[in-house]
Amino acid sequence: MLHTADGRRVIDAISSWWVTTHGHCHPRIMAAIRDQSERLDQLIFAGWTHQPAEDLAAELVRIMPRPLDHVFFSDSGSTSVEVALKMALGMFAHRNESRHRIAVLEHSYHGDTIGGMSVGARGVFNRPYAPLLFDVETIPFPAQAAEQLALDALERFCARGAAAAFIVEPLLLGAGGMLIYPAWALAEMRAICAAHGVLFIADEVMTAWGRTGTLLACEQAGVVPDILCLSKGLTGGSLPLAVTIATPEIYAAHYSSDRARQFFHSSSYTANPLACAAANANLAIWRDEPVAERIASLAARQSKGLSRLAEYPRITNPRQLGTVIAMDVAANDDGYLSEIGPTLKAAFAARNVLLRPLGNTVYVMPPYCIDDVDLRRVHDVIEEVCHEALPK
Ligand SMILES: *Cc1c(COP(=O)(O)O)cnc(C)c1O
Numbered sequence: 268m269l270h271t272a273d274g275r276r277v278i279d280a281i282s283s284w285w286v287t288t289h290g291h292c293h294p295r296i297m298a299a300i301r302d303q304s305e306r307l308d309q310l311i312f313a314g315w316t317h318q319p320a321e322d323l324a325a326e327l328v329r330i331m332p333r334p335l336d337h338v339f340f341s342d343s344g345s346t347s348v349e350v351a352l353k354m355a356l357g358m359f360a361h362r363n364e365s366r367h368r369i370a371v372l373e374h375s376y377h378g379d380t381i382g383g384m385s386v387g388a389r390g391v392f393n394r395p396y397a398p399l400l401f402d403v404e405t406i407p408f409p410a411q412a413a414e415q416l417a418l419d420a421l422e423r424f425c426a427r428g429a430a431a432a433f434i435v436e437p438l439l440l441g442a443g444g445m446l447i448y449p450a451w452a453l454a455e456m457r458a459i460c461a462a463h464g465v466l467f468i469a470d471e472v473m474t475a476w477g478r479t480g481t482l483l484a485c486e487q488a489g490v491v492p493d494i495l496c497l498s499k500g501l502t503g504g505s506l507p508l509a510v511t512i513a514t515p516e517i518y519a520a521h522y523s524s525d526r527a528r529q530f531f532h533s534s535s536y537t538a539n540p541l542a543c544a545a546a547n548a549n550l551a552i553w554r555d556e557p558v559a560e561r562i563a564s565l566a567a568r569q570s571k572g573l574s575r576l577a578e579y580p581r582i583t584n585p586r587q588l589g590t591v592i593a594m595d596v597a598a599n600d601d602g603y604l605s606e607i608g609p610t611l612k613a614a615f616a617a618r619n620v621l622l623r624p625l626g627n628t629v630y631v632m633p634p635y636c637i638d639d640v641d642l643r644r645v646h647d648v649i650e651e652v653c654h655e656a657l658p659k
Pocket residue numbers: 343344345346348376377378379436441442470471472473474498499
């Protein structure tokens with residue numbers, strides 16, 4: 268819940284852009300930050316380390332699937348992706364293998380840095396910077412009944428030579444419009460990459476930490492990537508922090524007495540102690556509190572709300588993965604399509620619900636603590652807005 272200066276209570280139904288997993292100001296996370304703030308605020312993370320980072324790396328390695336066991340810290344989802352791309356190309360370069368081509372999924376989003384934009388869908392958000400973006404191979408989105416097209420395209424990319432890596436948002440493409448594809452297609456894509464020695468990068472910046480119903484979305488496909496990107500819910504959404512977790516193979520390629528071969532990526536706030544303390548508190552919450560039950564309960568309640576909303580003729584393509592529901596709102600006049608997003612957003616805001624449609628796609632992605640009354644209010648407001656606030 269957000270309390271505004273003019274005294275309104277606003278339901279944060281998108282977890283403040285997909286980060287706030289346990290609700291705002293979770294007492295244990297706030298206490299961990301307060302406590303850490305009295306010990307160590309910031310420390311150079313080259314040649315030095317500190318307990319919160321050591322504890323966090325150890326715990327991440329404990330809960331993540333084998334063989335992901337080398338943790339590299341950075342400070343945002345975008346940088347975790349940059350680091351992943353550099354690790355992939357670095358591994359082949361250090362092995363003197365001429366592999367540098369990268370494949371991406373159609374409609375994908377991997378952040379707003381130059382590398383992140385380069386591996387994301389090209390469009391209105393990055394058109395002015397097109398001259399700066401590097402070339403990638405785009406694999407068609409594995410839409411229902413067209414999965415094979417995607418698999419064939421990936422197979423061709425992998426077979427063509429110079430293929431280094433494939434980066435993917437597992438099961439749910441967020442910024443691309445909350446698009447869902449089946450676990451078996453993810454498993455197939457992973458298998459194709461493995462067969463060709465192409466590194467498989469899972470960008471779970473949005474999908475991890477229970478969003479899709481499991482700790483990682485990859486779990487639902489029985490997939491373990493070569494490189495895993497985590498951020499957003501890593502600190503429960505309280506402070507900026509990211510990790511890129513890699514296999515021993517990638518680590519080994521950078522491990523050498525030749526200092527020119529080390530992995531060069533040093534940002535000032537790498538493994539900031541306050542952020543690591545917040546992440547450790549998040550992991551403690553996952554250990555000690557019934558987080559999985561909360562996620563299952565939210566998913567069930569979202570499912571009920573979605574089936575009700577799906578009955579409205581104006582709402583199409585209702586879809587759900589774990590705690591996330593999404594739907595498209597049809598405009599009678601195509602010309603309204605471009606206007607419908609801002610119209611919806613304003614109508615939701617006027618009803619004290621923070622929802623931020625992606626074009627004409629409305630999605631609900633609340634913190635796991637949302638209660639029945641507030642969630643019902645969010646669903647009711649979507650229904651009400653579709654009835655009353657849209658141009659006929
Ligand atoms: C949000 C997001 C990013 C970028 O994370 P930032 O912290 O905003 O830089 C990257 N990948 C995915 C899948 C995301 O949803």
